[in-house]
Amino acid sequence: MNEDPNKTRELTRAERLYRLRHSCAHIMAQAVQEIFPGASLAIGPPIQDGFYYDFDLPRPLTDEDLTEISKRMNKIVAGNHRFVRKVLPREEARRFFEERGQGFKVDIINRIPEGEEVSIYESDRLVDLCAGPHARYTKKCKNFKLLSVSGAYWRGDETGPQLQRIYGTVWPTKKELEQYLELREEAKKRDHRKLGKELGLFWFHPWSPGSAFWKPKGTTLYQTLEEHWRKSHKEAGYLEIRNPIIYNKALFETSGHWDHYKENMFTMESHGQEFAMKPMNCPDTMLYYKSELHSYRDLPLRVSEGGLLHRNEKPGTLSGLTRVRQFTQDDAHVFVRPDQIESEIGEIIGLIDRTYSLFEFELKLFFATRPDNYMGELEKWDRAEAQLRRALEASGKPFKVNAGDGTFYGPKIDFYVRDSLGRDWQTATVQLDFQLPERFELTYIGKGNRPERPVVIHRAVYGSFERFIAVLVEHLGGAFPTWLAPVQARVMALTDEINGYAREVAAILRQSGLRVEVDDRSEKIGYKIREAETQKIPYMLVVGGRDRDAGVVDVRTYSEGRRGTMTPRDLAAEMLQKVQDQTFDVKLKKVDLWKDEDVLEIDMEGRGF
RNA sequence: GCCGGCGUAGCUCAGUGGUAGAGCAACUGAUUCGUAAUCAGUAGGUCGUAGGUUCAACUCCUAUCGCCGGCUCCA
16 A cells, blocks of 8 residues: 655645545445446546546436435445555556446556556445545545536547536535535526526527527627727727628638638528638638738737627537627737737737726636647747747736647637636637738738738637626626616606606716616605616615705615715716726625635546546 | 436416416506505416327427537637
């Protein structure tokens, strides 16, 4: 028996969670095998907030099965068995698992590089192929909960055997488990699909699956974000264009999408020509560039286009606003000389940073460098990556390097935003592209009066408006800051008699350009307040006889509650100031269980099984 | 596309072989009220769609569409 080499030093929280979760997966595997004696085990790694294990089972699992598995797990935990590590000679290990019908394990052993140890872990009645490490005793895994069952493929291969995956979570303390489960509940409440319906923002219809229908309030939200996008991009020197969305396939043959992305495009035939709806803005923005002659003095040329995009995503992958077939990217392409990469990247990082700080998102930057299948000249890559790195360093923002994670056409920076519930979303992106300029034979006239090739920078700040709105709705729990709220104020008359004054107040605010509703129904004020609160309207204005006589409104805000009276003009001035400053007047409820451990970086490749 | 679950009134949901139910919303009337739900009445569904089994189907079977949890994909 080998002692754990890390035992002598203090483990980090991430390491402890890794062991705990991995161990809990083993316990679950034993429980499943007790119920289904022939069940073969695939892989069971820890993941960011729990673990899963994939099984090949004779029948689909039900919720009742999960209850039964949990019960058995509790017994194994209570037995407080020790996790014992053993190293086996490769042949012996192979025979061991073959005899037990554990073909997946044999497959794994066959893939373990020669020279590496093959180890197994025993706990109670389970013996599993496993690199470890593990908790020392099963009792550590007391605070677990099984969450869901789903399908999965062996090695993620669609053509391979279909397995059943059970997800679960486990935490060092009962309190943390409870917090985590509360977090899940909170996330459910804030689900943008639920809030989108409740707040009247958007809806879906089966006759256009994967495409949102925006209601008036959602449209206002969308347009307000668009206005902000337009304004901030004008300030940053971008020129906006409007291109078609349907193209002859020749465009995509030139860009390379026809070969590599055709299955994801909507195509149609008309008058003997084959057309496709564009899945991204880059190819046709190249056409724009080519429509004019460019001098090196014109660069960087910043061209933005919020074109309507369509991608024919597989039916089973669609989900709310985060996975759609029709969407708009806040896209732009910057054409630069190779020597301008660094400064332009710096500009873009600044723009992205300013935008996300408006909503109190935390940004994380990942620098993805040259992959193995890269195209183009190595030297070009090296110089560009060096520039990207300098721009990142100059931004003063911390970043991580994902070596080899870049695209084949260029290195990139991915931005992840961490929302108020501690979840990370990939949104903004900055990608260098050496290939498109080649394919479209883009040139500018250089200093030496000879054509030279520009570099293209693809970049998006929000990502897509649809996805960003989904993230924003969940981040804010549907309570938007005043500048963004579809309805900024609702005037509520105390009695029918005051309705006239309520409309006057609304008119004053509307003249300032504010979005105002009047609730003139014959309902009690408590009822009206309640409804305005559930709609998360930033300003709720109560007017009664007293207020009318004094020429004021009684102000209640979503973020601060009841505030007292003020005149409609003072109120309009306050609200306009907030609109202009894009004030974040939202009380953000933050829950972040991951704050210390950061992203659990778990290597699921190789031997993390 | 794959595995599993689900689809009943505008919304949230109950109804498991015998000709559809609640709450909220809507509409009508009463009430005129000071910061998170006033009362009463009325109306509203060919139970996702198409077939099939049955004397009889929301209920069972098949197909199909959509949604949900995942997988896969993500130039």
